C-alpha cells in the first residue's frame with residue numbers, strides 16, 4: 175500500500191487581459207471589470223504589440239522581441255483564461271482557444287443570466303460581508319471609500335488604483351451594491367485628498383474585492399513610490415501589474431508631483447531604516463521608481479526637485495521597470511508572483527498500486543451561491559507521493575497554455591500542469607474529483623504519443639524497472655549504491671548455470687564491499703527481504719556428483735538433479751555434512767541478468783541521483799521512466815536508458831518549470847560512450863529542444879578515455895549555444911560518474927568532501943546545484959575541463975532584474 179497526499183488550495187480564477195498598451199478605452203474597461211471580480215486586482219494585463227515600442231526599454235536596449243515579451247508575461251502570470259480586448263489578438267501564442275474569451279464574457283447581466291460568463295463576481299462576496307459584518311457595525315470605522323476623479327484625466331488612475339465600476343446600465347448593480355453594503359465615504363480625488371488617503375488607512379472597491387483572500391508574497395518587500403503619468407495608459411498598465419507582484423507600491427501622479435513632494439520626502443525618510451545584523455547591516459528604504467513614459471531627460475530634474483532627501487543613504491532612484499516578462503535567473507533577484515489562497519486542505523489517500531485512483535472534494539468559497547456560471551473559481555492540486563514506491567507520476571511537463579497531459583479524468587475537464595500545481599475549475603460543490611493516476615512509464619508513453627513518437631519499453635528498461643520495483647522504489651536503490659556490492663551481484667549473475675553464492679561467502683563479500691558497519695547488516699537483510707537474492711540449498715547428486723540448487727519451498731525427500739536429470743534422495747541422515755549440502759543464495763529476477771543487469775544498475779543509480787541525491791533544501795520531484803525504444807517522427811530509431819521530468823519544488827511558493835531529461839547510462843565497460851550514443855543524444859535534443867542530456871557511468875572519471883571525454887565535450891559545447899527563441903541554452907549536458915552514482919550523502923556534501931577542485935565549485939551558497947542547468951555547468955567544468963558557462967550572456971550588466979521592493983542592500987559598515 176502506498177499513500178498519496180493531496181493538497182488542495184482554493185483561489186479565484188486568474189484572467190490575463192491582453193490589450194494594446196495605448197488602448198485607453200479598453201484598459202479602463204479592464205480596470206472596471208476587475209473591480210467587479212473577486213481577487214480582480216491580481217489579474218494581470220498583458221500588453222500586446224506587433225513590434226516592441228521604443229519606450230519599452232530605456233537607452234535603446236532590446237533583449238526580447240514582441241512575441242517573447244508577450245510570452246514572458248504569460249509565463250510569469252500563467253493565466254487560467256486569456257481575455258482579448260480585441261478579438262483575435264491572442265492568436266499565435268499556442269494558447270488553448272477554448273480558454274480565450276472576450277471582455278463581454280465575464281460580467282453577467284442579471285436579466286439574461288450568467289451561464290456563459292466567467293469568474294466569480296463580487297456580488298456574492300458583498301452579500302456575505304453584509305450578512306456577517308456590515309449590517310451590525312458602524313461602517314464608518316472601516317474607512318471604506320468610493321473615489322471619483324475631480325478631473326476626468328484621472329479616471330484611469332482612479333480605476334487602476336482604487337477601482338471603479340462599469341458604467342453600462344446592466345452592470346449598475348455592482349456600484350449600487352457597493353454603496354448600499356459598505357456606505358463608503360465619497361472622495362473626490364485631487365492632490366490633497368490623495369495625500370490624506372495615503373496618510374490614513376483606507377479600503378476601496380479594489381481592495382474590498384480581495385476580502386476572504388490570503389495573499390502570500392513570499393519575500394520581504396520594501397516600499398516604492400511609482401511616479402507615473404496618469405494620461406499614459408501604458409503607465410497605468412505598468413502600475414497595475416507592478417501591484418499584482420509587489421504589495422508596497424505607492425503611485426504618485428506626475429501631474430501632482432509638486433503638491434505631493436513633501437509627502438514623498440517624508441515617506442522616503444520614514445521608510446529608511448538600518449538594521450544591524452551579524453551578517454552585515456541591512457538597509458530598508460523606499461525606491462523612487464519612474465514609469466516608462468517619463469523621458470530620460472526629465473527624470474533627474476524631477477527627482478532632484480521633488481524626491482531627493484537630505485539623508486543621502488535614504489535616496490534610491492530607479493529608472494527602469496522590473497522586467498517581469500524576462501525569464502528569471504537565479505543569479506539576480508527576479509520578481510515573484512504572489513500566491514492567493516481562500517481556503518486549503520490536505521488529504522492522505524491510500525492507493526491501490528494496481529489501480530491508483532484518488533478521490534477528493536474540491537473547495538468552494540462559502541460565500542458563493544450554489545449555482546452560477548461554469549468557470550467560477552480555481553482549485554490548485556499538489557500531489558505528493560512519499561517514497562514513490564509505486565512509481566506514480568506526479569510531475570508532468572509544464573504547460574499552462576494547452577496541455578495534453580495529464581489525463582487523470584475519465585471525462586476530460588480542464589487540468590493544467592502549472593508551477594502552482596494542477597489547476598482545475600470545479601463546477602459543482604458536492605461533486606468529487608476522481609483521478610486515475612498512472613506510473614511514469616505510462617505517462618511518458620502518452621507524452622511520446624502526443625508528440626508522434628512511438629515508444630516501447632526496452633529490455634534494458636525492463637531490467638531497470640524490475641530492479642527499482644524489487645528494491646521497493648527509489649529509496650530502495652540506496653541499498654545497491656555500493657560499487658563492491660554491484661560487482662558481487664554481477665559476478666554471481668555471470669556464473670554459468672547456478673548463479674549462486676554460498677551463504678558464508680555471500681555475507682563475507684558484502685562485509686568487504688560495504689565499509690559502513692551499520693549499513694552492512696541492513697543492506698544484507700534488505701537484499702534478502704526484497705528478494706534480490708533467494709535462499710536455497712545446494713545438494714550434491716549421488717549419481718553424477720554435481721551440485722544443484724533448490725529454493726527452500728522446493729526441497730523434498732526426493733529431488734531431481736539439474737544436470738543428469740536423475741532422481742536422488744535428500745541426505746536425511748547427514749544433513750549438516752557440507753560435502754553433501756550447503757546453504758546458498760541465488761540472484762533472481764533482474765539481478766540474475768548478465769552485464770550489470772543489462773545496464774539496469776547504472777540507470778537505476780542515475781534515476782536515484784536525480785530523485786534524491788541532487789536536491790537540497792527544497793525538494794525536487796521526478797517522474798521517471800526506464801529505457802524505451804523510440805521511433806521519432808522522422809523514422810529514426812533509438813533507445814534511451816532513462817527519462818525524467820524533473821521539477822524543483824519550493825516550499826509554500828510556486829515551483830520551477832519542469833525540465834525534460836534524457837539519460838544514457840553505462841556500467842564499468844571501457845570506452846563505453848560511443849559516437850553513436852552521443853549522436854543519439856544530440857538527435858533527442860533536436861527533437862525535444864531545451865532537454866537536458868545526461869551521460870552517467872559507474873566508472874571514476876579517470877577511467878573515461880580521452881575519446882569519450884572529447885565526444886561528450888563536443889556535444890556539451892553544441893548544447894551550450896544560446897537558443898534565442900527559448901531564451902536558454904540549447905541542451906545542457908551533465909556527466910555523472912562513480913562519485914555521483916554511488917553517493918551516500920547529498921550531492922553538495924559529497925563534492926565538498928571529494929577534494930579541493932570539487933569543493934571550490936560547490937562551496938558558494940549561491941550555487942544551486944539542484945538547478946540542472948547549473949549542475950551541467952559544474953560537471954562540465956570539472957569533468958570535461960570546460961570554462962564556466964555564463965547562463966545569461968546577452969542580458970546582464972546593463973540592468974539588474976530587481977524589484978524595487980528588494981532594493982535593500984547589504985552594507986558592510
Ligand SMILES: [Zn+2]
Pocket residue numbers: 715716717718719720735736737738739740
Ligand atoms: Zn546428477
